[in-house]
Amino acid sequence: MKFFNVKTVEETFSLIDEKISKINGTETCPLKEALHRVLAEDITAKENVPAFDRSTVDGYAVFARDTYGSSESMPGFLTAAGEVEMGEEAVFPLSRGNAIYVPTGGMLPPNSDSVLMIEHCEDIGGLLNTYRQVAPGENVIRAGEDIKAGETILKAGTKLRPQEIGALASLGVREVPVYRKITAAYLSTGDEIVPYETESLETGQVRDINFLTVAGLADEWGIDVIYGGITADEYGEFSERARELYERADCLILSGGSSVGAKDYTTEVIQSLGEPGVFVHGISIKPGKPTILAVADGKPVIGLPGHPASAMIIFRLFGERILKRLKGEDTGSRPERIYARITKNIASSPGRSDYIRVRLTETEGEWWAEPIIGKSGLITTLVKSDGIVEINSAKEGISQGDYVPVILST
Ligand SMILES: Nc1nc2c(c(=O)[nH]1)N[C@H]1C(S)=C(S)[C@@H](COP(=O)(O)OP(=O)(O)OC[C@H]3O[C@@H](n4cnc5c(N)ncnc54)[C@H](O)[C@@H]3O)O[C@H]1N2
Numbered sequence: 001m002k003f004f005n006v007k008t009v010e011e012t013f014s015l016i017d018e019k020i021s022k023i024n025g026t027e028t029c030p031l032k033e034a035l036h037r038v039l040a041e042d043i044t045a046k047e048n049v050p051a052f053d054r055s056t057v058d059g060y061a062v063f064a065r066d067t068y069g070s071s072e073s074m075p076g077f078l079t080a081a082g083e084v085e086m087g088e089e090a091v092f093p094l095s096r097g098n099a100i101y102v103p104t105g106g107m108l109p110p111n112s113d114s115v116l117m118i119e120h121c122e123d124i125g126g127l128l129n130t131y132r133q134v135a136p137g138e139n140v141i142r143a144g145e146d147i148k149a150g151e152t153i154l155k156a157g158t159k160l161r162p163q164e165i166g167a168l169a170s171l172g173v174r175e176v177p178v179y180r181k182i183t184a185a186y187l188s189t190g191d192e193i194v195p196y197e198t199e200s201l202e203t204g205q206v207r208d209i210n211f212l213t214v215a216g217l218a219d220e221w222g223i224d225v226i227y228g229g230i231t232a233d234e235y236g237e238f239s240e241r242a243r244e245l246y247e248r249a250d251c252l253i254l255s256g257g258s259s260v261g262a263k264d265y266t267t268e269v270i271q272s273l274g275e276p277g278v279f280v281h282g283i284s285i286k287p288g289k290p291t292i293l294a295v296a297d298g299k300p301v302i303g304l305p306g307h308p309a310s311a312m313i314i315f316r317l318f319g320e321r322i323l324k325r326l327k328g329e330d331t332g333s334r335p336e337r338i339y340a341r342i343t344k345n346i347a348s349s350p351g352r353s354d355y356i357r358v359r360l361t362e363t364e365g366e367w368w369a370e371p372i373i374g375k376s377g378l379i380t381t382l383v384k385s386d387g388i389v390e391i392n393s394a395k396e397g398i399s400q401g402d403y404v405p406v407i408l409s410t
């Protein structure tokens, strides 16, 4: 009899970390095309950002101690001694008792240590009445306060989000060293599966959902997907198509045929692709127990369970980790999650990790997670949900009102 030798979710993650290493190959990419790419080298700042002391407000550059004691009822007095033009160097140093107008973002005159907002003073014919006191450094960004010259601002393995791209732009970096882009090939299996464009179905046929859900997730992770079509449950055709796709891509994703039925050839096909082959077949998880993970001659192969909700949840949990490692991305952080309170008691078996689809609602400032009950063959259970709640294997379930981690759908 066939059976699964199941691994826990935690064991599966450790096996992925042990077996999957980053692809070879780096390239230089123009900064404006580098979104979601992974840095292949540390980036060290060659200059300070900002390059000069700047005002964060529209106001008057002052010596802070010249404003001490100023208030609405007891204004102080300074001499308005000119202004700094935006984008120009502030050449004239500030003298005691004087104030120089500086626009937001403008350069601070030498000697000045703070800026008094225009709302808090009044220029009456060159005499500046000050209605507030400021502290040294108030309303000022110092040269190098954002980034210091010589500092390593980003480490190899960092995925470039818009904010990292912005920091690199501030330094004038025009191109970045990144790992080359990876390509995954995808193949659906099943005699009943037909292209999603099929207009009218014959009895027993099912449109291919998993290709588009998998390709959609991969796209969000910055990975190109080659669509390999659909193969029948026939070993010869299946293994030939799988090998051809495996050779064209950095990673192969198969959907369906992962279980232990008579026509489930996925394991055999994967084993034929290369050594060492399958390292996980069966995870103590619901949904997605029959998942297959393998490495064939250095390339990862992912065998997703056919049920559409299982395929998506498994790909989100383990596929993302595999592809990120392959991309050279640092996988130290876990998927983005928030805490919410569960609206119902949910039982689960200890030793198995359960992932419950939930819809999030906000009531009186708190997030509540309402389970969307339905079989893993139903794609709309994911359409109705905002995320999945993880009940880890140590738990026997969760009780109404418990705070639970929700992995958000992206
Ligand atoms: N005796 C057992 N049977 C099953 C077990 C088990 O442990 N013992 N596990 C069940 C679980 S859990 C799942 S999940 C499924 C996984 O099955 P397979 O990976 O072998 O997938 P298929 O049998 O090919 O398909 C399952 C189901 O999903 C539909 N499907 C498949 N591919 C697609 C696609 N690309 N788009 C849309 N729908 C798809 C397919 O038509 C089937 O209905 O095994 C259970 N069985």
Ligand code: MOO
Pocket (backbone or CB within 6 Å): 286, 287, 288, 289, 290, 305, 307, 310, 376, 377
């Ligand atoms: O993954 Mo299976 O979906 O638990 O039915």
